[in-house]
Amino acid sequence: MHVICTAGHVDHGKSTLVEALTGMHPDRLAEEREREMTIDLGFAWLTLPEIGEIGIIDVPGHRDFIGNMLAGVGAVAAALLVVAADEGIMPQTEEHLAILDLLHIENGVVALAKTDLAESPEWVQLVADEVAQRLAGTSLAGARVVPLSALTGEGMPELGQALLECLRAQPGRPDMGKPRLSVDRVFTVAGFGTVVTGTLLEGSLSVGDEVEILPAGHRARIRGLQTHRTSLEMAAPGTRVAINMTGVGKDDLHRGAVVARPGSLQATRRVDVSFRLLSGEHNSIPLRHNEQVKLFVGSAEEMARVRGLSARKLRPGETGWLQLELSRPVAALKGDRFILRRPSPRATVGGGVIVDVHPPRRHRLQDAEVLRRMQTLAQGSPYEILLQALDAGGMLPLREAVAASGLDDAQAREALSRLISAGELLVFGEAALKLTPRGNVLVLNRGRYDLLLRQVRGLLAAHHRANPLRAGMPREELKSRLGLPARAFNALTKHCTGAGDLAESGVSLHLPEHRVEFDDRQKRGVEALLARFWDDAHNTPSRKEAVAAVGEDVLAALLERGTLLAVSPEVLFLAETYAGMEAQIKAQIRAAGSVTVAGVRDLFGTSRKYALALLEHMDQQRTTVRKGDERVLR
Ligand code: GDP
Numbered sequence: 135m136h137v138i139c140t141a142g143h144v145d146h147g148k149s150t151l152v153e154a155l156t157g158m159h160p161d162r163l164a165e166e167r168e169r170e171m172t173i174d175l176g177f178a179w180l181t182l183p184e185i186g187e188i189g190i191i192d193v194p195g196h197r198d199f200i201g202n203m204l205a206g207v208g209a210v211a212a213a214l215l216v217v218a219a220d221e222g223i224m225p226q227t228e229e230h231l232a233i234l235d236l237l238h239i240e241n242g243v244v245a246l247a248k249t250d251l252a253e254s255p256e257w258v259q260l261v262a263d264e265v266a267q268r269l270a271g272t273s274l275a276g277a278r279v280v281p282l283s284a285l286t287g288e289g290m291p292e293l294g295q296a297l298l299e300c301l302r303a304q305p306g307r308p309d310m311g312k313p314r315l316s317v318d319r320v321f322t323v324a325g326f327g328t329v330v331t332g333t334l335l336e337g338s339l340s341v342g343d344e345v346e347i348l349p350a351g352h353r354a355r356i357r358g359l360q361t362h363r364t365s366l367e368m369a370a371p372g373t374r375v376a377i378n379m380t381g382v383g384k385d386d387l388h389r390g391a392v393v394a395r396p397g398s399l400q401a402t403r404r405v406d407v408s409f410r411l412l413s414g415e416h417n418s419i420p421l422r423h424n425e426q427v428k429l430f431v432g433s434a435e436e437m438a439r440v441r442g443l444s445a446r447k448l449r450p451g452e453t454g455w456l457q458l459e460l461s462r463p464v465a466a467l468k469g470d471r472f473i474l475r476r477p478s479p480r481a482t483v484g485g486g487v488i489v490d491v492h493p494p495r496r497h498r499l500q501d502a503e504v505l506r507r508m509q510t511l512a513q514g515s516p517y518e519i520l521l522q523a524l525d526a527g528g529m530l531p532l533r534e535a536v537a538a539s540g541l542d543d544a545q546a547r548e549a550l551s552r553l554i555s556a557g558e559l560l561v562f563g564e565a566a567l568k569l570t571p572r573g574n575v576l577v578l579n580r581g582r583y584d585l586l587l588r589q590v591r592g593l594l595a596a597h598h599r600a601n602p603l604r605a606g607m608p609r610e611e612l613k614s615r616l617g618l619p620a621r622a623f624n625a626l627t628k629h630c631t632g633a634g635d636l637a638e639s640g641v642s643l644h645l646p647e648h649r650v651e652f653d654d655r656q657k658r659g660v661e662a663l664l665a666r667f668w669d670d671a672h673n674t675p676s677r678k679e680a681v682a683a684v685g686e687d688v689l690a691a692l693l694e695r696g697t698l699l700a701v702s703p704e705v706l707f708l709a710e711t712y713a714g715m716e717a718q719i720k721a722q723i724r725a726a727g728s729v730t731v732a733g734v735r736d737l738f739g740t741s742r743k744y745a746l747a748l749l750e751h752m753d754q755q756r757t758t759v760r761k762g763d764e765r766v767l768r
């Protein structure tokens with residue numbers, strides 16, 4: 135699923151356009167929240183052919199735009215920039231465009247709205263050309279400009295088509311196993327309790343998950359998840375979600391907080407960044423050392439003091455390194471994009487990317503070592519580069535991960551040892567021995583492993599619920615459900631069973647805590663049936679009779695547990711009886727050289743049907759082999 139975000143000058147028709155596209159008016163959705171018993175409101179969505187549902191973020195205010203844009207960066211697949219045809223480009227259009235550019239939003243469509251108010255078609259064409267020119271040199275260069283009117287419906291089909299084309303090229307959001315959601319709204323709903331909304335990034339969340347709320351560090355549990363008014367068991371990255379949580383109150387949460395897996399993120403009050411100061415009509419004032427600015431990162435906004443690292447002041451249009459000291463902690467990650475605004479005169483002055491979320495100390499101006507370090511950090515350390523290659527690749531031979539990272543052997547070796555000591559890398563197979571960059575052992579990063587394990591455990595739990603009397607899910611079935619190649623699947627299950635996260639019995643895999651338990655009625659049936667097997671151990675009830683006595687499921691459980699053994703589709707024996715008979719037949723062959731069906735029949739005082747089924751089973755087991763009418767040991 136994709137998320138798109140509207141942008142553009144106030145009153146240019148953003149919300150009206152969203153309503154025309156989706157049938158939902160964004161400004162009214164917030165009010166509905168109070169009335170409807172649903173936790174997921176305030177965001178509209180539409181369904182496009184081939185692509186499915188896409189969420190649309192449309193926010194009333196300008197400041198909300200920046201916050202929502204940032205909170206969704208990485209998930210926002212495209213921007214829908216709205217420019218009224220009668221007014222053309224206005225200051226806020228410029229500012230939003232600058233922000234989209236700073237955030238590297240490269241996909242988008244321009245809606246040239248309100249064409250019904252424009253003087254003439256020539257005028258509309260003039261504005262369209264002006265917009266296209268203005269986009270050149272920004273991240274949205276070349277975006278389609280679609281003249282339309284939400285009022286008359288003119289151009290609306292073309293807009294749908296343009297959105298489709300722009301989203302079709304977008305890859306799905308990979309699941310990195312590290313979910314985080316920047317909270318953009320908090321509210322309580324009668325009957326539900328505390329609810330937050332936001333765009334989920336980099337991992338999935340499931341009902342029942344424990345989460346941490348940063349920067350405060352509160353713990354909570356997910357009671358419900360919704361997207362587009364549908365309840366979900368699991369929400370995927372890149373989607374708009376509403377989370378209903380227990381364990382926290384409305385007062386513990388606020389816009390700007392981050393919901394993540396416990397321990398996966400640490401809040402920070404100091405960040406090192408790469409920063410570009412806007413120029414032109416946006417900004418003509420240099421950014422000075424020690425200046426107070428407002429930092430927007432995720433959905434958080436905090437006051438920050440600027441420390442210049444490359445120079446005491448940056449001139450408009452320049453890029454440089456800064457250290458920002460925040461007035462209060464925020465939860466962010468390396469690589470997150472941010473925007474800086476000036477409180478007065480109020481304006482967006484620039485933005486960039488965080489290169490270090492936990493700089494060890496206060497840096498001095500023009501410290502060569504610090505600047506070198508920033509450079510390396512911005513490019514990514516070997517550790518990060520390898521981790522990224524692992525994130526993208528799933529479980530793969532170490533050799534391939536290293537090749538994908540583009541690191542040389544020495545760098546890879548260093549990165550490997552750090553990844554392993556940080557617990558970020560799992561090695562499958564004859565691990566430690568062959569852990570060289572060219573090794574063939576399979577590796578997987580921790581986040582992905584946790585994710586796979588959760589998926590496996592979820593599949594097994596569902597299987598156990600549906601089949602309480604079965605030992606577990608056959609390996610083959612689980613393998614195809616996960617869509618893993620045999621080598622990866624075998625390595626994974628071996629690791630999981632070794633770690634006690636999964637258990638194996640026969641060809642089935644199950645949760646270690648899963649027990650096949652009969653209820654009282656079933657227990658009585660089993661006792662009665664087994665008594666019949668004991669009574670005349672060699673002339674046993676047929677499968678049909680056994681099913682009639684206890685039912686298919688219970689019989690399957692007895693066979694799976696090994697209490698009973700089926701030597702043919704019809705003939706069953708107690709496992710003990712079978713073992714005894716097998717030993718006696720072997721002894722007989724050793725003494726006499728061979729046995730016949732008639733001989734076995736007489737040996738156990740049973741009928742030919744049983745004796746034949748038994749010997750054929752032993753042939754199959756490769757214990758005996760048939761020679762004419764005789765059986766000898768193999
Ligand atoms: P927003 O601030 O960008 O969300 O703008 P709105 O969607 O709230 O629209 C601002 C005003 O423009 C409202 O009064 C709308 O009714 C009007 N409007 C929006 N789209 C059109 C259009 O296509 N044609 C005309 N004539 N008016 C429109």
Ligand code: MG
Nearest residue numbers: 148149193194
């Ligand atoms: Mg609006």
